[in-house]
Amino acid sequence: MTVLTATGLGKRYRRSWALRDCTLAVPAGRVVALVGPNGAGKTTLLHLAVGLLTPTAGTVEVLGATVDRDRRTLARIAFLAQGKPLYDGFSVAEMLTFGRRMNPGWDQELAVTRLGELGIPLDRKVGKLSGGQQAQVALTVALAKRPELLLLDEPLANLDPLARHEVMRGLMAAVAETGMTVVLSSHVVSDLENTCDWLVVLNGGRVQVSGDIEELLTAHRLLTGPAELADGVAGRLTTVDDKRTDRQATLLVRADAPALDPRWTARPVGLEELVLAYLRRPDAATLPRPMLASTR
Numbered sequence: 001m002t003v004l005t006a007t008g009l010g011k012r013y014r015r016s017w018a019l020r021d022c023t024l025a026v027p028a029g030r031v032v033a034l035v036g037p038n039g040a041g042k043t044t045l046l047h048l049a050v051g052l053l054t055p056t057a058g059t060v061e062v063l064g065a066t067v068d069r070d071r072r073t074l075a076r077i078a079f080l081a082q083g084k085p086l087y088d089g090f091s092v093a094e095m096l097t098f099g100r101r102m103n104p105g106w107d108q109e110l111a112v113t114r115l116g117e118l119g120i121p122l123d124r125k126v127g128k129l130s131g132g133q134q135a136q137v138a139l140t141v142a143l144a145k146r147p148e149l150l151l152l153d154e155p156l157a158n159l160d161p162l163a164r165h166e167v168m169r170g171l172m173a174a175v176a177e178t179g180m181t182v183v184l185s186s187h188v189v190s191d192l193e194n195t196c197d198w199l200v201v202l203n204g205g206r207v208q209v210s211g212d213i214e215e216l217l218t219a220h221r222l223l224t225g226p227a228e229l230a231d232g233v234a235g236r237l238t239t240v241d242d243k244r245t246d247r248q249a250t251l252l253v254r255a256d257a258p259a260l261d262p263r264w265t266a267r268p269v270g271l272e273e274l275v276l277a278y279l280r281r282p283d284a285a286t287l288p289r290p291m292l293a294s295t296r
């Protein structure tokens with residue numbers, strides 16, 4: 001089953017496209033890394049998915065429905081917006097009461113148990129908690145909704161490495177227990193490396209690559225060889241990244257076991273290398289761009 005489907009999805013602000021021609025299909029049960037630099041369109045994609053924005057072009061469906069047409073879908077998804085959206089003047093307990101009133105499927109026991117395990121006092125004002133604790137409260141509120149799809153916009157921003165690790169650990173424990181689908185955005189690939197199994201790279205409002213992380217890593221190779229042979233290889237294989245000096249060429253190509261002249265070496269790529277290669281592609285980062293008449 002596909003949990004998040006975007007087809008030709010686009011969002012335009014005045015003359016600039018924040019997201020353009022976005023076509024994606026994320027299967028159920030995946031933990032998706034939505035990565036890209038600042039301004040890539042990550043927040044825009046998430047807001048379109050949860051119905052906070054309406055598309056300028058195309059469609060987006062979550063759990064088989066368009067959120068703005070079928071409000072019941074909202075009860076099955078949770079969205080944690082950027083910057084830990086909590087009320088500083090509320091106590092943690094009041095935050096939970098708020099969550100319970102807003103969400104019919106609210107699991108108070110889950111929330112209280114989780115916060116107890118984390119040692120976060122229910123009577124403490126949210127504004128008085130550390131950044132890591134606030135992130136955990138926000139995540140707890142999202143999890144207590146018992147969503148089938150959880151979308152998190154930069155949940156690790158401004159956290160120290162230990163807090164980042166703790167938040168990811170809590171999230172992964174919840175995924176293991178419930179099998180829910182998670183989409184989390186970040187511009188730090190290393191935060192997501194060991195936890196995500198699906199990758200979506202956005203840049204300049206466009207999807208650069210999307211797919212199962214294992215399959216993507218298996219399907220790419222980093223080739224190193226003599227610069228004078230590089231044009232031939234680059235012309236024959238799908239080249240994602242091409243770096244050359246006078247003597248040597250380093251090509252990141254889409255091919256699992258390319259047949260090559262013995263002067264080339266081929267090695268597997270890591271996730272960060274793969275993401276950077278797609279971000280460096282010449283057609284990447286071309287937005288904001290003027291609106292094109294044909295896309296209206």
Ligand code: ATP
Nearest residue numbers: 013017018036037038039040041042043044045288
């Ligand atoms: P970040 O990592 O900084 O949060 P992002 O990948 O989430 O970035 P978006 O916030 O989706 O990126 O923004 C994509 C583009 O759309 C940017 O160029 C941004 O300036 C533009 N944009 C976003 N919201 C608006 C708005 N309300 N009005 C005009 N332009 C906007």
